[in-house]
Amino acid sequence: MNAAVYLRKSRAEEFHAEDTLNRHREILTEFAAKNRITILRIYEEIISGESLCARPQMLALLADVEHGDYDAVLCMDIDRLGRGAMSDQGVILETLKAAGTKIITPRKTYDLNNETDETFSEFETFLARQELKAIKRRMRRGIQKTIQEGGYIANAPYGYRKTVLKKKPTLEINEEEARFVRMIFDLYVNRGMGCQRIADTISAMGAKPHRSDRFGRTSVMKILHSATYAGQIVWNRKSKVKTGQKWTETANPKEKWTVVPGLHPAIIDRELFERAQAIAKTRGHPPASKSVRNPLAGLVFCAACGGTMQRQAARGGDCLLCRKPGCTASSSLFAVESAVLKQLRPLMEKIAVERRPRPGGPAADNEWDRAAKREASLLERQKASLYDLLEQGIYDPSTFEQRKALLDAKISRLKQAAEARPRPSLPKHESTVSAYALYRGLPPKLKNLLLKALVERIVYRKEKGAPPLSFQLQIILKPLCL
């Protein structure tokens, strides 16, 4: 790895600048040698200017970075690189990012093309004064210490209650719920049941999660994946990241997790837990459907590396970018979408879509119908799992009869209510619109579906340093549309 070293004294070091810079040079050279980093050049800022123009070495460094000379810039800490007017820091970060150049400090490596790191480094350069850093570290240290010692600081998960042991927050078993946790693992590992069936089964037996009405596929999956039940504390699974005004959560890689034995008792043993993890891996559950915010999701591929181009929220509007650091230049998502639409327009205008007008009755009727149907199918499923429970000997016949009678009564009440309700009159006319006209009013998720119905893939090409709108798209249509 080829790197440049950037040395600059801070304001506090004004009086013994020479010593400080020498010491820093030594530390960084040693660090580079240890980490197999080749230093090509050292940029040493003698004058301490607050703005970029008063920092000739920084300007020289940026010019070389832009030229693609370095894989990384080595410096003591990140705010030495970016102190000064905010706009200047923007230029520095942008230049490093565009060139795919990393920032390496003895404490941490910042990859600006990694969303998490960029926000972090922006945060540090823009806002970090020493005090703020100290406060944050102190707070984190307190929480970290509790976790390291096996304490549990979040809300109690299903199967547990919060308690305090030797002045540390931890958990105690809530037996009423814990028996369902054991059952979930048992049904999954030993009886091969799927998460939905398990959810229905335990719901039929009266289990109710802490913060919702009934167990679903996802909440069962979450329990099966939680090492808390095997007596462990897992922390740092997610990072909260601020993009613009919004906080978003990103999953951390497993190496970053903190895993320690908890102070709390386990509900199931380690072996059973590991077996559940192994099964979950082979079954490959689809991720819980998250709302699609990119109409081009999964459709656009980078011409340079073949990877999928992804949406990234940015201050000036969403971007579409290649996830490989330093690969193809990104573009405005909206611009790419518009270009795709422009090319597809003739085709989309030929496709007529039937649009059924909304029913004449109040909209709530439809809602009601759907809710009732959901309820009915849930009850039917619960009934089906009752038979399983009887067969497997989990229920004795009398409990079974009791539960079945209860469910039957609920089902017949629901049917009666549905029949007693006046039907809304069905609208008579159906209209057709072109797929193109329809597209504009759709939410991103449906736009995505519509595009996926027509397009196989879109190859995106853009030269580095090209003007914002000069990208090329090659649209490959589905065979049916040719």
Ligand SMILES: [Zn+2]
């Ligand atoms: Zn790429």
